[in-house]
Amino acid sequence: xxxxxxxxxxxxxxxxxxxxxxxxxxxxxxxxxxxxxxxxxxxxxxxxxxxxxxxxxxxxxxxxxxxxxxxxxxxxxxxxxxxxxxxxxxxxxxxxxxxxxxxxxxxxxxxxxxxxxxxxxxxxxxxxxxxxxxxxxxxxxxxxxxxxxxxxxxxxxxxxxxxxxxxxxxxxxxxxxxxxxxxxxxxxxxxxxxxxxxxxxxxxxxxxxxxxxxxxxxxxxxxxxxxxxxxxxxxxxxxxxxxxxxxxxxxxxxxxxxxxxxxxxxxxxxxxxxxxxxxxxxxxxxxxxxxxxxxxxxxxx
Amino acid sequence: xxxxxxxxxxxxxxxxxxxxxxxxxxxxxxxxxxxxxxxxxxxxxxxxxxxxxxxxxxxxxxxxxxxxxxxxxxxxxxxxxxxxxxxxxxxxxxxxxxxxxxxxxxxxxxxxxxxxxxxxxxxxxxxxxxxxxxxxxxxxxxxxxxxxxxxxxxxxxxxxxxxxxxxxxxxxxxxxxxxxxxxxxxxxxxxxxxxxxxxxxxxxxxxxxxxxxxxxxxxxxxxxxxxxxxxxxxxxxxxxxxxxxxxxxxxxxxxxxxxxxxxxxxxxxxxxxxxxxxxxxxxxxxxxxxxxxxxxxxxxx
Numbered sequence: 001x002x003x004x005x006x007x008x009x010x011x012x013x014x015x016x017x018x019x020x021x022x023x024x025x026x027x028x029x030x031x032x033x034x035x036x037x038x039x040x041x042x043x044x045x046x047x048x049x050x051x052x053x054x055x056x057x058x059x060x061x062x063x064x065x066x067x068x069x070x071x072x073x074x075x076x077x078x079x080x081x082x083x084x085x086x087x088x089x090x091x092x093x094x095x096x097x098x099x100x101x102x103x104x105x106x107x108x109x110x111x112x113x114x115x116x117x118x119x120x121x122x123x124x125x126x127x128x129x130x131x132x133x134x135x136x137x138x139x140x141x142x143x144x145x146x147x148x149x150x151x152x153x154x155x156x157x158x159x160x161x162x163x164x165x166x167x168x169x170x171x172x173x174x175x176x177x178x179x180x181x182x183x184x185x186x187x188x189x190x191x192x193x194x195x196x197x198x199x200x201x202x203x204x205x206x207x208x209x210x211x212x213x214x215x216x217x218x219x220x221x222x223x224x225x226x227x228x229x230x231x232x233x234x235x236x237x238x239x240x241x242x243x244x245x246x247x248x249x250x251x252x253x254x255x256x257x258x259x260x261x262x263x264x265x266x267x268x269x270x271x272x273x274x275x276x277x278x279x280x281x282x283x284x285x286x287x288x289x290x291x292x293x294x295x296x297x298x299x300x301x
Numbered sequence: 302x303x304x305x306x307x308x309x310x311x312x313x314x315x316x317x318x319x320x321x322x323x324x325x326x327x328x329x330x331x332x333x334x335x336x337x338x339x340x341x342x343x344x345x346x347x348x349x350x351x352x353x354x355x356x357x358x359x360x361x362x363x364x365x366x367x368x369x370x371x372x373x374x375x376x377x378x379x380x381x382x383x384x385x386x387x388x389x390x391x392x393x394x395x396x397x398x399x400x401x402x403x404x405x406x407x408x409x410x411x412x413x414x415x416x417x418x419x420x421x422x423x424x425x426x427x428x429x430x431x432x433x434x435x436x437x438x439x440x441x442x443x444x445x446x447x448x449x450x451x452x453x454x455x456x457x458x459x460x461x462x463x464x465x466x467x468x469x470x471x472x473x474x475x476x477x478x479x480x481x482x483x484x485x486x487x488x489x490x491x492x493x494x495x496x497x498x499x500x501x502x503x504x505x506x507x508x509x510x511x512x513x514x515x516x517x518x519x520x521x522x523x524x525x526x527x528x529x530x531x532x533x534x535x536x537x538x539x540x541x542x543x544x545x546x547x548x549x550x551x552x553x554x555x556x557x558x559x560x561x562x563x564x565x566x567x568x569x570x571x572x573x574x575x576x577x578x579x580x581x582x583x584x585x586x587x588x589x590x591x592x593x594x595x596x597x598x599x600x601x602x
Contacts, residue, residue: 005407005408005411008420008421008422008423008427009421009422009423011423016423036424037422037424037425037426037427038427038428040422040424041420041422041423041424041427044422044423044424066404066408066411068402068404068408068409068411068412068415069408069411071379071411071412071415072411072412072414072415072420072427072429073420073427074379074383074427074428074429074430075376075377075379075380075383076376077379078372078375078376078378078379079376082375082376100402100403100404100438101369101401102401102438103367103369103401104466104467104468105468105470106306107306107367107369107370108369110306110367110369110370110372110373111369111372111373113373114369114372114373119309119342119373119374120309120310121309121310121338121341121342121345122309122310122312122317122342122345123337123338123341123342123345124338125338126309126338126339126342126373126374126375127339127375128373128375129375137401137403137438137440138440138474139438139439139440139463139466139474139475140463140466140468140470140471140474141468141469141470141471141472141473141474141475142470142473143468143469143470144466144468144470144471145470162440162441165405165440165441165445166405167405167406167441167442167444167445168442168444169406169441169442169443169444169445169446170441170442170445171442172442172443172491173439173440173441173442173484173487173488174440174442176481176487180477183474183484186474186477187474190473
């Protein structure tokens with residue numbers, strides 16, 4: 001999965017030029033008013049994402065769009081997000097909206113409309129983002145996840161529930177030892193229950209889990225607790241995880257794990273040099289080859 | 302605090318008319334194309350929020366904007382959100398962006414830019430929403446909260462961390478008994494630690510907590526664990542909480558608790574009849590009077 005978390009300060013040079021700004025414009029920020037800056041930046045972000053998809057998309061099954069990176073550009077950023085969804089589809093890629101939303105049921109329902117549904121209004125239906133899947137935060141419990149899970153199932157989409165994230169601080173909340181069991185195991189059990197109603201011919205459910213690659217030691221246990229879940233595995237590359245550690249994710253099916261990489265692909269030029277697009281393509285190809293080898297071996301053993 | 306979670310299916314009639322649509326247009330949805338529907342709906346939502354602020358704002362200290370309800374209208378929805386922030390400021394109200402964001406540190410930083418900061422780009426800085434405070438989800442732990450808390454402190458803004466939410470399903474995750482202590486108490490301890498560096502002359506910190514009014518029995522204990530936190534108290538009215546139960550929130554200071562009400566004000570016409578704006582004003586006035594009486598009594602006892 002190609003993770004896109006575009007930083008306007010680190011866009012590919014071609015994106016700045018092709019967004020209609022050009023290097024000269026970038027040297028003269030005082031030439032743009034407040035609205036112009038957001039519009040230009042969002043246009044450059046959209047172009048950057050399109051270029052990354054063109055370069056690395058063929059080695060991927062999906063893009064994972066970090067909503068925070070679009071949201072920070074306001075309404076123009078939301079348009080850049082919509083444009084990126086469109087480009088990803090044109091390239092035959094699934095779209096995972098990574099917003100980690102979670103709220104009380106009535107608001108969770110509104111997030112579901114935003115991500116995979118539509119919103120009825122007196123003027124007609126307002127279409128949402130049309131994502132194929134999204135990430136969700138389970139802190140508010142099962143009743144708050146249900147509107148998201150139900151909307152995903154209805155839309156033929158998927159919901160990835162945070163079970164164990166890949167940042168260092170996650171341990172304090174999610175792993176805390178307890179005579180009962182740590183929170184991440186209770187969340188895994190919840191994912192399994194929520195997903196039982198939507199298992200497809202592959203044996204996999206539309207309710208998956210985010211299980212950060214930074215704690216591969218947990219994977220076998222989490223896989224046992226969620227035998228039907230597709231596991232979304234961020235943290236490969238920049239966040240320190242290694243693909244070889246992810247074998248348990250693929251036990252039920254070669255598609256039961258989705259390895260996501262962001263900076264290690266889009267920023268591959270930093271290590272590899274040369275052209276950013278060529279470096280991204282090479283990094284994505286390598287990651288695909290390594291992942292698929294492990295996925296097939298794990299699923300057939 | 303006036304909670305605004307606008308549902309396009311339940312807007313005040315005046316908002317539909319004043320958004321330029323008129324009742325006739327609303328009767329003929331086939332007259333609008335896809336983009337027109339989102340734009341018209343967002344315009345009506347913005348007008349609805351402005352009317353609610355005009356009606357009830359004088360009894361309030363802040364608006365709490367449910368981001369999901371704007372986000373589901375795409376880029377036009379984000380513009381409606383920005384317009385509502387502007388109207389709230391014009392009425393002298395603080396703005397709480399209720400998005401319950403939470404992500405790994407690099408993405409949390411991007412959310413902070415979106416909510417209370419700005420995003421540097423080669424074309425200049427892209428301003429964020431400019432909220433005075435926002436809600437945050439602590440499932441990812443302290444390192445993921447820090448970029449949000451730090452950005453809030455730098456902007457002179459506040460961060461309300463979810464400690465105990467007001468939905469029924471919250472109990473399973475947040476209250477689960479444990480020989481150690483339930484998650485909500487650990488989260489409360491985290492809020493206290495994070496907030497110690499930013500205590501103002503009032504004795505209150507810029508790091509607050511969301512503690513749902515649905516569990517008033519917990520409030521005294523949570524207050525003891527977070528003596529410097531402003532407690533954001535949703536769940537009054539539609540979600541079942543009663544103001545009289547909230548006394549412990551106000552112990553340290555009359556402003557140490559913020560009672561938020563959404564549907565019980567904006568939808569007060571359902572119970573009171575008459576004009577929606579007059580009903581909202583009356584409901585907000587009553588809630589203000591009841592709350593302030595309790596706040597002052599609790600803080601001086």
